[in-house]
Amino acid sequence: MPKNPVVILTALNLEYQAMRQKLSRPQVHRHKRGTRFEVGTVQGTSCRIVLGLTNKGNQSAAVIAERAIQEFSPVALLFVGVAGALWGTARLGDVVMASHVYAYHGGTSEDDGLKARPRVWETAHGISQLGSHLARVDDWADDMPGREHVPQVRFGAIAAGEVVQNSRISAEARWIRQHYNDALAIEMEAAGIAQAGHLNGAPVAIIRGISDRADGTKSSANDRNWQPQAAANAAAFATRLAVELVAEQEQIAMSEAEQPQTGGGTQEHVSNTAHNSTIGIMAGSVKESSVFMNAAPKATGPTDLIADLDSFREHMARHHLDGSLDGDTYQEALVELRSARQAASENTAEASKTTTMALKRLRGLIADSPELTARLAPMVVAAGNLS
Known part of the structure; x- marks a missing residue:
């Protein structure tokens, strides 16, 4: 619970x-x-x-x-x-x-x-x-x-x-x-x-x-x-x-715990909160009424998470270049991303908390971009699982 x-x-x-x-x-x-x-x-x-x-x-x-x-x-x-x-x-x-x-x-x-x-x-x-x-x-x-x-x-x-x-x-x-x-x-x-x-x-x-x-x-x-x-x-x-x-x-936690595990694909994290709903299915993510395929996979360790964060930075840069992410938001997002990456490299319990909070702040900054939010969701979960 x-x-x-x-x-x-x-x-x-x-x-x-x-x-x-x-x-x-x-x-x-x-x-x-x-x-x-x-x-x-x-x-x-x-x-x-x-x-x-x-x-x-x-x-x-x-x-x-x-x-x-x-x-x-x-x-x-x-x-x-x-x-x-x-x-x-x-x-x-x-x-x-x-x-x-x-x-x-x-x-x-x-x-x-x-x-x-x-x-x-x-x-x-x-x-x-x-x-x-x-x-x-x-x-x-x-x-x-x-x-x-x-x-x-x-x-x-x-x-x-x-x-x-x-x-x-x-x-x-x-x-x-x-x-x-x-x-x-x-x-x-x-x-x-x-x-x-x-x-x-x-x-x-x-x-x-x-x-x-x-x-x-x-x-x-x-x-x-x-x-x-x-x-x-x-x-x-x-x-x-x-x-x-x-x-x-x-209720959401009970429903997730009761769901049977199935093979034949990668079952991503399911999150449905009052603030943000992002559902991963197979190799994609569903946010509100839009589906984004090839979302970032769930990282399994610090090295995987750092690689995913580096990849996410490239996606943010593309959104900035095409005008969907304004300059001020982009710069603030980069600060949080760097903070998360540095903490993730330390691989400690305190670093896990620091990484998670930095990524949550980043999620708030990019909340107007469903695609970026969907890509970030599994990384937030992975950060919480770091030792």
């Missing part, structure tokens, strides 16, 4: 406590750089949760998210807490799960004004589908007493910036309305979390309870009333989502 946990991060202690109440016997796990996580199990399930606190802001959130992914190799990373509603769409207490995240502060200042330079990350398809399913089932909040109304789960864009937004008429409010008017909620950490997940190949979900309207009506008195309720609602939905994610992984 998979032992990988779900990592859940929050920005505020109030949000952290709402999540911690869902865990049975949480134990402290100290990162070597001082970050404290707590690891516990959702009561009545086999779902392990790693809980961490990032503090406010996209930069802090990105650093702690990167640290958590490196330390725990999670099934998924969930960011859970409260947010302000935009345009009056969501009610106080409702939960918003991001379909995509905007980093709304990106722009360029020119003589004729400030021009938007949007940055956006989409939620992994599998997690998005599972979240929609749970919202339709609508039993995730049944154990929450004292609710003024039944909270709804809404799906849409979340805007993430660097300031607390509480106005309808400020320059920042007008900017968001002009360039990001489909956003349902606004907060200060989702962009950092999304970027960390993207670079590390980790599925990410942003789940926010609506605690205010970000329109000038936000106040300390209202926060004392609505923040605990919104945080509790977000924690309840995130817990249910985490339990279902782990259950899916266990």
Whole structure:
């Protein structure tokens, strides 16, 4: 059975406590750089949760998210807490799960004004589908007493910036309305979390309870009333989502274990996760609805893996030359590939972990290229099997 946990991060202690109440016997796990996580199990399930606190802001959130992914190799990373509603769409207490995240502060200042330079990350398809399913089932909040109304789960864009937004008429409010008017909620950490997940190949979900309207009506008195309720609602939905994610992984592992071994061809690794689905059959790979033949074979040792990594570099170079891999992504991918190759040559348990994480970050960088992703998949598995 998979032992990988779900990592859940929050920005505020109030949000952290709402999540911690869902865990049975949480134990402290100290990162070597001082970050404290707590690891516990959702009561009545086999779902392990790693809980961490990032503090406010996209930069802090990105650093702690990167640290958590490196330390725990999670099934998924969930960011859970409260947010302000935009345009009056969501009610106080409702939960918003991001379909995509905007980093709304990106722009360029020119003589004729400030021009938007949007940055956006989409939620992994599998997690998005599972979240929609749970919202339709609508039993995730049944154990929450004292609710003024039944909270709804809404799906849409979340805007993430660097300031607390509480106005309808400020320059920042007008900017968001002009360039990001489909956003349902606004907060200060989702962009950092999304970027960390993207670079590390980790599925990410942003789940926010609506605690205010970000329109000038936000106040300390209202926060004392609505923040605990919104945080509790977000924690309840995130817990249910985490339990279902782990259950899916266990079902996949059982299905793979029960499959009979057949001859007459090379049976490649089968991976079907919420973030990425790559299936190897015979001498090819299937990704989504496309089939790529002659995918890289599964390496059996450090020498084989290094040779496959060298071959993969040539494939990346060809994609760069034909324009399907942009220059910045290509250079970042080369850095991760060199890191993986160097670690693989050391052939130790620690090197195996380093190689695997480098290849997962590489997978995140090339996620828009199904062919490259399919070729990389068996190498990620092989890296994990190095001694």
